[in-house]
Amino acid sequence: MKTWKKFAHIDADSVGQAADFLRRGNAALLAGGTDLLGRMRFEILPDYPEVIVNLKTIPGLRGIREEGGKLRIGALTRLEDIARSPLVRSRWAALAEAAHRTASPHIREMGTIGGNICQLNRCWYFRIPDNRFHCIRKGGKTCYAMAGDNRYHSIFGALKSCLAVNPSDTAPALVALGASIRTSRRLVEAEKFWDMSVPGSTVLEPDEIVTAIEIPPPPPGAKSAFLKFAIRKSIDFPIVNCAVMTGGGDVRICLNAVHNRPWRATAAEEVVRGKAVDEALADAAGAAAVAGARALPGDRNKWKIQIARTLVKRALLASA
């Protein structure tokens, strides 16, 4: 097994102290470690952090509680704890299911919700060991996926010339549930939280740290659902996933792993808004969701369009 190159390790005792280390430069935050430590072991990025700042020693960043009907989940809460929480399962079912379908049981026991929404996007050129493809996302000049094998890549075009996809399972659930992300500086609507930066995948400033997720109470009578298509059901990243919340006069549909950031399917929402969802309407919504989707030249990722369409349909029926 490849061993890590050396780094220093700090147990942070406050968010402010962790941010100080980030401002000093060449530091990386460690929560569950399942994305960061794998990435470091294989040296996929050109830069290797000098200092690892352990967030798990900061008090108060873990736990699930209800505050005035609102759900508050600490950033360090493990995915498995969210998946098993009776509170989350009862009223924010899409999130519980998304957490349950993330990665493998072991990764869910280690990985946190904060880490899950901040993980770097996936593209096998970007993620290949030893930075063998110095792509646009790493500050290079070429997107190797554009001409290469892009069977898992974006069906909604490039963002800043990058075709990688956001692989988070919890992200679309948070968007569908109307969540907000609490950081060390501000409160950001989940829908506006993801953006492709180099090399990150969020709008976070270099010294900004996610501290909690806040989710409003679902509208009365609303139901939510999450569906995922993956090659191996028990372990893999999504090929496409979809979260839906319907009822209470509102509908929110969000796909992920189809673009650089979670993709809110507003056209599909318009199709079903104010109507009772049945098979035909759900099918029409699925078609509307992918009306703007385009396979990349060579059609290698065309199959994802059909999967996205079907997931929107099935998720709507599951939450109807």
Place this chain on the structure above:
Amino acid sequence: MSEKKKAQELECAAKGISRRSFLRDAGLAAAVPAVAPIALGGDASSPRRETGAGDGPERAGAECACPGEVELTVNGERYHCTVEPHWSLRQLLRDQVGYTSPKDWCGGQGACGSCTVIVDGRPVLSCLTLACECHGTVVETAEGIAKEKHPLVEAYIEHNAFQCGYCTPGFVCTAKALLDRNPNPTEADVRDALGGNLCRCGTYQQHPPAVIAAAEELRRDRSRS
């Protein structure tokens, strides 16, 4: 366990550790004694130290900001080890403590479950866990599960739930963690819990009946006692 093995297992030696200058500036390096090596006697709580090189900044490369020393319980015994920040728990267990059941298959990507150990009741991947973050934890490996004569061991043999056996320690640890949490799992529960463990021999079908049989045996044991 032989005395020699025990002695080997207790020998948790580390390479030299020194501080980095910016940490000293930041006043954060309080707890990093530079000792090389540390040898432990029989009493793990008061390690005998042989002082080595100083902690000058000239010792390039070996910079550390974690306490350097961790005390953890592995399979019921306490160990006091000196670790470098970039060591994985798997490395600590195999190379320092001497338990070789956490295997490596996927190369440390967290993709196979072969290195699974139980840390504070949770099945985790020891390849993606930093050793220096395991201070105060209780760790169980497949050796410990075998030592306590857990019914999983017999059930795995009985149901031929392995072929080459390489992935078995990871499966057994994951199954043990499941049974600790859920003494009466359904087949679906077992499939779900073992979903992160890969087996190239393809013994997947045999695992659920083996784990369910072990659960039944455990319940029988409990009703007897």
